[in-house]
Amino acid sequence: MTQSKSSNIVWHEGTVGRKHRELLNQHRGFTIWFTGLSGSGKSTLSVALEERLYQMGCRTYRLDGDNVRTGLNRDLAFSPEDRIENIRRIGEVAKLFRDAGLINLTAFISPYRQDRDMARNLSQRADNDFLEVFVDAPLDVCEQRDPKGLYKKARAGSIPNFTGISAPYEAPEYPEIHIRTDETSIEQGVDQIVAYLIEHGYIEAGLADTARAT
Amino acid sequence: MTQSKSSNIVWHEGTVGRKHRELLNQHRGFTIWFTGLSGSGKSTLSVALEERLYQMGCRTYRLDGDNVRTGLNRDLAFSPEDRIENIRRIGEVAKLFRDAGLINLTAFISPYRQDRDMARNLSQRADNDFLEVFVDAPLDVCEQRDPKGLYKKARAGSIPNFTGISAPYEAPEYPEIHIRTDETSIEQGVDQIVAYLIEHGYIEAGLADTARAT
Numbered sequence: 001m002t003q004s005k006s007s008n009i010v011w012h013e014g015t016v017g018r019k020h021r022e023l024l025n026q027h028r029g030f031t032i033w034f035t036g037l038s039g040s041g042k043s044t045l046s047v048a049l050e051e052r053l054y055q056m057g058c059r060t061y062r063l064d065g066d067n068v069r070t071g072l073n074r075d076l077a078f079s080p081e082d083r084i085e086n087i088r089r090i091g092e093v094a095k096l097f098r099d100a101g102l103i104n105l106t107a108f109i110s111p112y113r114q115d116r117d118m119a120r121n122l123s124q125r126a127d128n129d130f131l132e133v134f135v136d137a138p139l140d141v142c143e144q145r146d147p148k149g150l151y152k153k154a155r156a157g158s159i160p161n162f163t164g165i166s167a168p169y170e171a172p173e174y175p176e177i178h179i180r181t182d183e184t185s186i187e188q189g190v191d192q193i194v195a196y197l198i199e200h201g202y203i204e205a206g207l208a209d210t211a212r213a214t
Numbered sequence: 215m216t217q218s219k220s221s222n223i224v225w226h227e228g229t230v231g232r233k234h235r236e237l238l239n240q241h242r243g244f245t246i247w248f249t250g251l252s253g254s255g256k257s258t259l260s261v262a263l264e265e266r267l268y269q270m271g272c273r274t275y276r277l278d279g280d281n282v283r284t285g286l287n288r289d290l291a292f293s294p295e296d297r298i299e300n301i302r303r304i305g306e307v308a309k310l311f312r313d314a315g316l317i318n319l320t321a322f323i324s325p326y327r328q329d330r331d332m333a334r335n336l337s338q339r340a341d342n343d344f345l346e347v348f349v350d351a352p353l354d355v356c357e358q359r360d361p362k363g364l365y366k367k368a369r370a371g372s373i374p375n376f377t378g379i380s381a382p383y384e385a386p387e388y389p390e391i392h393i394r395t396d397e398t399s400i401e402q403g404v405d406q407i408v409a410y411l412i413e414h415g416y417i418e419a420g421l422a423d424t425a426r427a428t
Contacts, residue, residue, distance in 0.1 A: 015264075016264045016265055016268045016276075020268060021275075024268070024273065025273070047229050047230075050230045054234060054235075054238070059235070059238065059273065061235075061310070061313075061314040062230075063310070072307060072310070075299075089286060092285045092286040093307060093310065095285060096275070096281060096286070097314070099281065100275040100316060102316075122285070
Protein backbone atom coordinates (compact mmCIF):
# COMPACT_ATOMS: atom_id res chain seq x y z
CA MET A 1 0.00 0.00 0.00
CA THR A 2 2.67 2.48 0.96
CA GLN A 3 6.11 2.72 -0.48
CA SER A 4 7.74 2.34 2.88
CA LYS A 5 6.35 -1.15 3.22
CA SER A 6 7.96 -2.39 0.03
CA SER A 7 11.17 -0.38 0.25
CA ASN A 8 14.20 -1.88 1.84
CA ILE A 9 14.90 0.99 4.19
CA VAL A 10 17.93 0.52 6.34
CA TRP A 11 17.37 2.80 9.23
CA HIS A 12 19.21 3.27 12.45
CA GLU A 13 19.03 6.03 14.98
CA GLY A 14 20.45 9.37 13.98
CA THR A 15 19.69 12.39 11.92
CA VAL A 16 18.14 11.85 8.52
CA GLY A 17 20.76 12.77 5.94
CA ARG A 18 21.22 12.82 2.22
CA LYS A 19 22.18 9.15 2.07
CA HIS A 20 18.92 8.17 3.76
CA ARG A 21 16.85 10.29 1.43
CA GLU A 22 18.65 8.85 -1.58
CA LEU A 23 17.99 5.37 -0.24
CA LEU A 24 14.29 6.13 0.09
CA ASN A 25 14.16 7.59 -3.44
CA GLN A 26 16.29 4.77 -4.83
CA HIS A 27 18.38 7.22 -6.81
CA ARG A 28 21.02 9.83 -6.09
CA GLY A 29 20.41 13.52 -5.65
CA PHE A 30 22.11 15.60 -8.32
CA THR A 31 21.73 18.71 -10.42
CA ILE A 32 21.27 18.88 -14.18
CA TRP A 33 22.22 22.43 -15.08
CA PHE A 34 20.95 23.45 -18.52
CA THR A 35 22.68 26.41 -20.13
CA GLY A 36 22.22 27.98 -23.53
CA LEU A 37 20.93 30.95 -25.49
CA SER A 38 17.37 32.14 -25.25
CA GLY A 39 15.42 29.94 -27.67
CA SER A 40 18.00 27.16 -27.63
CA GLY A 41 15.52 24.77 -26.06
CA LYS A 42 16.59 24.64 -22.38
CA SER A 43 13.08 24.92 -21.05
CA THR A 44 11.49 22.51 -23.55
CA LEU A 45 14.23 19.94 -23.07
CA SER A 46 14.21 20.16 -19.27
CA VAL A 47 10.42 19.81 -19.17
CA ALA A 48 10.59 16.76 -21.45
CA LEU A 49 13.40 15.23 -19.41
CA GLU A 50 11.47 15.78 -16.20
CA GLU A 51 8.49 13.98 -17.70
CA ARG A 52 10.68 11.02 -18.65
CA LEU A 53 12.30 10.89 -15.24
CA TYR A 54 8.90 11.07 -13.58
CA GLN A 55 7.72 8.12 -15.63
CA MET A 56 10.78 6.30 -14.33
CA GLY A 57 9.71 6.99 -10.75
CA CYS A 58 12.45 9.54 -10.07
CA ARG A 59 11.95 12.46 -7.69
CA THR A 60 12.63 15.66 -9.55
CA TYR A 61 12.28 19.41 -9.23
CA ARG A 62 12.83 22.00 -11.88
CA LEU A 63 13.96 25.55 -11.19
CA ASP A 64 13.30 28.12 -13.87
CA GLY A 65 12.39 31.76 -14.31
CA ASP A 66 8.77 31.06 -13.50
CA ASN A 67 9.33 29.85 -9.97
CA VAL A 68 12.56 31.70 -9.13
CA ARG A 69 12.36 35.17 -10.67
CA THR A 70 8.85 35.64 -9.30
CA GLY A 71 9.74 34.43 -5.82
CA LEU A 72 13.13 33.99 -4.23
CA ASN A 73 14.84 36.36 -6.67
CA ARG A 74 12.09 38.88 -7.22
CA ASP A 75 14.26 41.52 -5.55
CA LEU A 76 16.86 41.16 -8.30
CA ALA A 77 16.99 43.02 -11.62
CA PHE A 78 19.42 42.53 -14.50
CA SER A 79 22.46 44.56 -13.50
CA PRO A 80 25.77 42.67 -13.58
CA GLU A 81 25.76 42.27 -9.77
CA ASP A 82 22.15 41.12 -9.75
CA ARG A 83 22.81 38.59 -12.49
CA ILE A 84 25.64 37.11 -10.45
CA GLU A 85 23.50 37.05 -7.31
CA ASN A 86 20.67 35.46 -9.30
CA ILE A 87 22.86 32.54 -10.34
CA ARG A 88 24.49 32.33 -6.90
CA ARG A 89 21.13 31.85 -5.20
CA ILE A 90 19.97 29.36 -7.82
CA GLY A 91 23.20 27.45 -7.26
CA GLU A 92 22.63 27.44 -3.51
CA VAL A 93 19.03 26.28 -3.85
CA ALA A 94 20.12 23.60 -6.32
CA LYS A 95 22.56 22.43 -3.67
CA LEU A 96 19.73 22.18 -1.13
CA PHE A 97 17.63 20.17 -3.59
CA ARG A 98 20.34 17.63 -4.27
CA ASP A 99 20.97 17.42 -0.53
CA ALA A 100 17.25 16.67 -0.32
CA GLY A 101 17.92 13.68 -2.59
CA LEU A 102 16.12 15.05 -5.61
CA ILE A 103 17.17 15.26 -9.24
CA ASN A 104 17.19 18.99 -9.61
CA LEU A 105 16.92 20.52 -13.10
CA THR A 106 17.74 24.18 -13.66
CA ALA A 107 16.89 26.02 -16.87
CA PHE A 108 18.53 29.44 -17.04
CA ILE A 109 20.61 31.07 -19.77
CA SER A 110 23.44 31.41 -17.22
CA PRO A 111 25.75 32.93 -19.85
CA TYR A 112 28.91 33.32 -17.80
CA ARG A 113 31.34 30.48 -17.24
CA GLN A 114 32.45 31.92 -13.92
CA ASP A 115 28.91 31.92 -12.52
CA ARG A 116 28.21 28.36 -13.65
CA ASP A 117 31.50 27.24 -12.15
CA MET A 118 30.53 28.94 -8.90
CA ALA A 119 27.32 26.92 -8.85
CA ARG A 120 29.24 23.76 -9.69
CA ASN A 121 31.85 24.38 -7.02
CA LEU A 122 29.22 24.44 -4.28
CA SER A 123 29.30 20.69 -4.65
CA GLN A 124 31.71 18.92 -2.36
CA ARG A 125 31.05 15.37 -3.41
CA ALA A 126 33.70 13.05 -4.72
CA ASP A 127 31.12 11.59 -7.10
CA ASN A 128 30.16 14.42 -9.41
CA ASP A 129 26.64 15.56 -8.61
CA PHE A 130 26.52 18.58 -10.91
CA LEU A 131 26.01 17.92 -14.60
CA GLU A 132 26.18 20.73 -17.11
CA VAL A 133 24.08 20.33 -20.23
CA PHE A 134 25.01 22.67 -23.04
CA VAL A 135 21.84 23.25 -25.02
CA ASP A 136 23.35 24.37 -28.25
CA ALA A 137 21.84 25.91 -31.35
CA PRO A 138 23.29 28.59 -33.62
CA LEU A 139 22.23 32.11 -32.81
CA ASP A 140 20.35 32.52 -36.09
CA VAL A 141 18.30 29.40 -35.35
CA CYS A 142 17.46 30.65 -31.86
CA GLU A 143 16.58 34.04 -33.28
CA GLN A 144 14.33 32.47 -35.88
CA ARG A 145 12.51 30.47 -33.21
CA ASP A 146 12.24 33.49 -30.89
CA PRO A 147 9.50 31.85 -28.79
CA LYS A 148 9.06 34.84 -26.49
CA GLY A 149 9.68 37.55 -29.10
CA LEU A 150 12.74 38.68 -27.12
CA TYR A 151 15.21 38.72 -30.01
CA LYS A 152 12.92 41.03 -31.94
CA LYS A 153 12.85 43.41 -29.00
CA ALA A 154 16.59 43.10 -28.48
CA ARG A 155 17.28 43.90 -32.14
CA ALA A 156 14.97 46.89 -31.83
CA GLY A 157 17.10 48.02 -28.91
CA SER A 158 14.41 47.76 -26.27
CA ILE A 159 16.22 45.06 -24.26
CA PRO A 160 19.75 46.08 -23.31
CA ASN A 161 22.42 43.49 -22.58
CA PHE A 162 20.57 40.70 -24.32
CA THR A 163 22.61 37.51 -24.43
CA GLY A 164 23.81 36.71 -27.94
CA ILE A 165 22.91 40.14 -29.31
CA SER A 166 24.39 42.78 -27.04
CA ALA A 167 25.89 40.63 -24.29
CA PRO A 168 28.17 37.61 -24.59
CA TYR A 169 27.29 33.96 -24.14
CA GLU A 170 30.25 31.96 -22.91
CA ALA A 171 29.73 28.41 -24.15
CA PRO A 172 30.78 25.64 -21.76
CA GLU A 173 34.20 24.21 -22.56
CA TYR A 174 33.70 20.85 -20.90
CA PRO A 175 29.97 20.25 -20.39
CA GLU A 176 29.07 16.75 -19.30
CA ILE A 177 26.46 16.68 -22.06
CA HIS A 178 26.27 18.64 -25.30
CA ILE A 179 23.04 18.68 -27.27
CA ARG A 180 22.61 20.32 -30.66
CA THR A 181 18.92 21.13 -30.72
CA ASP A 182 19.09 22.23 -34.34
CA GLU A 183 20.15 18.70 -35.31
CA THR A 184 18.21 16.49 -32.91
CA SER A 185 14.62 16.25 -31.78
CA ILE A 186 13.58 16.89 -28.18
CA GLU A 187 12.94 13.15 -27.85
CA GLN A 188 16.47 12.38 -29.03
CA GLY A 189 17.89 14.97 -26.67
CA VAL A 190 16.09 13.36 -23.76
CA ASP A 191 17.34 9.94 -24.87
CA GLN A 192 20.88 11.28 -24.97
CA ILE A 193 20.69 12.64 -21.41
CA VAL A 194 19.02 9.52 -20.01
CA ALA A 195 21.67 7.35 -21.68
CA TYR A 196 24.37 9.45 -20.02
CA LEU A 197 22.67 9.16 -16.62
CA ILE A 198 22.44 5.38 -16.91
CA GLU A 199 25.94 4.92 -18.29
CA HIS A 200 27.43 6.96 -15.45
CA GLY A 201 25.37 5.32 -12.73
CA TYR A 202 23.10 8.24 -11.83
CA ILE A 203 19.96 6.23 -12.40
CA GLU A 204 19.32 2.56 -13.00
CA ALA A 205 18.68 1.19 -16.46
CA GLY A 206 15.73 -0.80 -15.09
CA LEU A 207 13.88 2.41 -14.42
CA ALA A 208 14.04 3.33 -18.11
CA ASP A 209 12.60 -0.04 -19.12
CA THR A 210 9.74 0.50 -16.71
CA ALA A 211 9.02 3.90 -18.18
CA ARG A 212 8.94 2.56 -21.71
CA ALA A 213 6.73 -0.39 -20.80
CA THR A 214 4.02 1.72 -19.21
CA MET B 215 12.43 -3.64 -7.56
CA THR B 216 11.70 0.01 -8.12
CA GLN B 217 9.03 2.08 -6.54
CA SER B 218 7.59 3.10 -9.87
CA LYS B 219 6.61 -0.49 -10.59
CA SER B 220 4.47 -0.81 -7.50
CA SER B 221 3.09 2.70 -7.43
CA ASN B 222 -0.19 3.46 -9.07
CA ILE B 223 1.05 6.39 -11.10
CA VAL B 224 -1.57 8.07 -13.18
CA TRP B 225 0.35 9.84 -15.86
CA HIS B 226 -0.76 11.62 -18.96
CA GLU B 227 1.15 13.94 -21.21
CA GLY B 228 1.98 17.33 -19.83
CA THR B 229 4.33 19.06 -17.52
CA VAL B 230 5.13 17.38 -14.24
CA GLY B 231 3.49 19.42 -11.52
CA ARG B 232 3.04 19.39 -7.79
CA LYS B 233 0.09 17.01 -7.96
CA HIS B 234 2.16 14.45 -9.84
CA ARG B 235 5.01 14.69 -7.38
CA GLU B 236 2.60 14.32 -4.48
CA LEU B 237 1.12 11.28 -6.16
CA LEU B 238 4.55 9.71 -6.53
CA ASN B 239 5.40 10.46 -2.89
CA GLN B 240 1.97 9.35 -1.71
CA HIS B 241 1.69 12.36 0.56
CA ARG B 242 1.14 16.08 0.20
CA GLY B 243 3.86 18.69 0.10
CA PHE B 244 3.63 21.10 3.01
CA THR B 245 5.73 23.15 5.39
CA ILE B 246 6.07 22.66 9.12
CA TRP B 247 7.41 25.96 10.38
CA PHE B 248 8.91 25.69 13.87
CA THR B 249 9.23 28.93 15.82
CA GLY B 250 10.44 29.58 19.35
CA LEU B 251 13.17 31.00 21.54
CA SER B 252 16.75 29.85 21.29
CA GLY B 253 16.93 26.69 23.42
CA SER B 254 13.19 26.03 23.21
CA GLY B 255 13.81 22.78 21.33
CA LYS B 256 13.00 23.67 17.69
CA SER B 257 16.03 21.93 16.28
CA THR B 258 15.79 18.82 18.48
CA LEU B 259 12.08 18.47 17.84
CA SER B 260 12.34 18.98 14.09
CA VAL B 261 15.18 16.46 13.82
CA ALA B 262 13.16 13.90 15.81
CA LEU B 263 10.06 14.57 13.72
CA GLU B 264 12.03 14.17 10.51
CA GLU B 265 13.30 10.80 11.74
CA ARG B 266 9.76 9.65 12.48
CA LEU B 267 8.47 10.85 9.11
CA TYR B 268 11.36 9.13 7.37
CA GLN B 269 10.49 5.86 9.09
CA MET B 270 6.99 6.37 7.72
CA GLY B 271 8.37 6.63 4.20
CA CYS B 272 7.73 10.36 3.86
CA ARG B 273 9.94 12.61 1.75
CA THR B 274 11.24 15.40 3.93
CA TYR B 275 13.75 18.21 3.95
CA ARG B 276 14.77 20.36 6.88
CA LEU B 277 16.00 23.92 6.55
CA ASP B 278 17.97 25.31 9.47
CA GLY B 279 20.85 27.64 10.22
CA ASP B 280 23.37 24.99 9.24
CA ASN B 281 22.30 24.71 5.63
CA VAL B 282 20.85 28.20 5.05
CA ARG B 283 23.02 30.69 6.91
CA THR B 284 26.18 29.11 5.49
CA GLY B 285 24.88 29.01 1.93
CA LEU B 286 21.92 30.83 0.42
CA ASN B 287 21.86 33.50 3.13
CA ARG B 288 25.55 33.82 3.83
CA ASP B 289 25.44 37.40 2.50
CA LEU B 290 23.05 38.39 5.28
CA ALA B 291 23.94 39.64 8.75
CA PHE B 292 21.61 40.41 11.64
CA SER B 293 20.40 43.94 10.93
CA PRO B 294 16.62 44.39 10.96
CA GLU B 295 16.51 44.43 7.13
CA ASP B 296 18.73 41.36 6.87
CA ARG B 297 16.61 39.47 9.39
CA ILE B 298 13.52 40.16 7.32
CA GLU B 299 15.30 39.15 4.11
CA ASN B 300 16.57 36.00 5.85
CA ILE B 301 13.04 34.88 6.68
CA ARG B 302 11.71 35.99 3.28
CA ARG B 303 14.18 33.78 1.43
CA ILE B 304 13.55 30.86 3.77
CA GLY B 305 9.84 31.31 3.14
CA GLU B 306 10.42 31.33 -0.62
CA VAL B 307 12.61 28.23 -0.51
CA ALA B 308 10.06 26.49 1.72
CA LYS B 309 7.48 27.27 -0.96
CA LEU B 310 9.69 25.62 -3.60
CA PHE B 311 10.11 22.54 -1.43
CA ARG B 312 6.40 22.07 -0.89
CA ASP B 313 5.88 22.64 -4.60
CA ALA B 314 8.42 19.83 -5.01
CA GLY B 315 6.03 17.63 -3.02
CA LEU B 316 8.20 17.36 0.07
CA ILE B 317 7.37 17.80 3.72
CA ASN B 318 9.56 20.75 4.47
CA LEU B 319 10.57 21.48 8.07
CA THR B 320 12.07 24.84 9.02
CA ALA B 321 13.75 25.48 12.35
CA PHE B 322 14.45 29.17 12.90
CA ILE B 323 13.67 31.45 15.84
CA SER B 324 11.68 33.65 13.43
CA PRO B 325 10.67 35.98 16.26
CA TYR B 326 8.41 38.37 14.37
CA ARG B 327 4.79 37.60 13.64
CA GLN B 328 4.85 39.72 10.50
CA ASP B 329 7.75 37.76 9.00
CA ARG B 330 6.16 34.40 9.77
CA ASP B 331 2.90 35.61 8.26
CA MET B 332 4.79 36.71 5.16
CA ALA B 333 6.17 33.17 4.80
CA ARG B 334 2.70 31.73 5.40
CA ASN B 335 1.07 34.03 2.89
CA LEU B 336 3.31 32.78 0.07
CA SER B 337 0.99 29.81 0.07
CA GLN B 338 -1.93 30.07 -2.30
CA ARG B 339 -3.55 26.74 -1.63
CA ALA B 340 -7.09 26.33 -0.45
CA ASP B 341 -5.97 23.41 1.68
CA ASN B 342 -3.55 24.85 4.23
CA ASP B 343 -0.02 23.74 3.44
CA PHE B 344 1.79 25.85 6.01
CA LEU B 345 1.67 24.66 9.61
CA GLU B 346 3.14 26.79 12.37
CA VAL B 347 4.49 24.90 15.38
CA PHE B 348 5.04 27.06 18.43
CA VAL B 349 7.89 25.43 20.36
CA ASP B 350 7.22 26.92 23.73
CA ALA B 351 9.26 26.93 26.91
CA PRO B 352 9.62 29.72 29.49
CA LEU B 353 12.59 32.00 28.97
CA ASP B 354 14.24 30.88 32.21
CA VAL B 355 14.05 27.25 31.10
CA CYS B 356 15.60 28.08 27.73
CA GLU B 357 18.26 30.13 29.44
CA GLN B 358 19.05 27.29 31.81
CA ARG B 359 19.41 24.87 28.88
CA ASP B 360 21.49 27.36 26.86
CA PRO B 361 22.79 24.60 24.53
CA LYS B 362 24.97 26.97 22.54
CA GLY B 363 26.02 29.23 25.40
CA LEU B 364 24.29 32.14 23.67
CA TYR B 365 22.24 33.37 26.61
CA LYS B 366 25.37 33.66 28.70
CA LYS B 367 26.97 35.80 26.00
CA ALA B 368 23.80 37.83 25.56
CA ARG B 369 23.60 38.53 29.30
CA ALA B 370 27.24 39.57 29.20
CA GLY B 371 26.30 42.02 26.47
CA SER B 372 28.39 40.46 23.74
CA ILE B 373 25.38 39.59 21.53
CA PRO B 374 23.19 42.61 20.83
CA ASN B 375 19.51 42.19 19.92
CA PHE B 376 19.30 38.69 21.32
CA THR B 377 15.75 37.34 21.18
CA GLY B 378 14.20 37.08 24.63
CA ILE B 379 16.92 39.16 26.29
CA SER B 380 17.38 42.36 24.34
CA ALA B 381 14.97 41.80 21.46
CA PRO B 382 11.33 40.70 21.53
CA TYR B 383 9.88 37.32 20.70
CA GLU B 384 6.36 37.60 19.38
CA ALA B 385 4.64 34.34 20.25
CA PRO B 386 2.23 32.98 17.63
CA GLU B 387 -1.39 33.81 18.39
CA TYR B 388 -2.93 30.98 16.39
CA PRO B 389 -0.30 28.33 15.72
CA GLU B 390 -1.62 25.09 14.27
CA ILE B 391 0.34 23.22 16.93
CA HIS B 392 1.56 24.37 20.34
CA ILE B 393 4.13 22.30 22.20
CA ARG B 394 5.34 23.01 25.72
CA THR B 395 8.77 21.46 25.73
CA ASP B 396 9.18 22.06 29.45
CA GLU B 397 6.19 19.80 30.10
CA THR B 398 6.51 17.11 27.43
CA SER B 399 9.28 14.88 26.17
CA ILE B 400 10.61 15.13 22.62
CA GLU B 401 8.91 11.80 21.92
CA GLN B 402 5.57 13.18 23.12
CA GLY B 403 6.07 16.32 21.07
CA VAL B 404 6.64 14.25 17.95
CA ASP B 405 3.56 12.16 18.77
CA GLN B 406 1.53 15.34 19.11
CA ILE B 407 2.60 16.64 15.70
CA VAL B 408 2.12 13.30 13.94
CA ALA B 409 -1.36 12.98 15.49
CA TYR B 410 -2.21 16.42 14.12
CA LEU B 411 -0.93 15.50 10.65
CA ILE B 412 -2.99 12.32 10.57
CA GLU B 413 -6.12 13.91 12.01
CA HIS B 414 -6.01 16.71 9.44
CA GLY B 415 -5.25 14.43 6.50
CA TYR B 416 -1.65 15.50 5.81
CA ILE B 417 -0.35 11.97 6.08
CA GLU B 418 -2.05 8.60 6.31
CA ALA B 419 -2.47 6.79 9.61
CA GLY B 420 -1.25 3.59 7.95
CA LEU B 421 2.19 5.11 7.55
CA ALA B 422 2.49 5.59 11.30
CA ASP B 423 1.57 1.94 11.94
CA THR B 424 4.28 0.90 9.52
CA ALA B 425 6.84 3.05 11.28
CA ARG B 426 5.99 1.58 14.66
CA ALA B 427 6.04 -1.99 13.41
CA THR B 428 9.52 -1.74 11.93
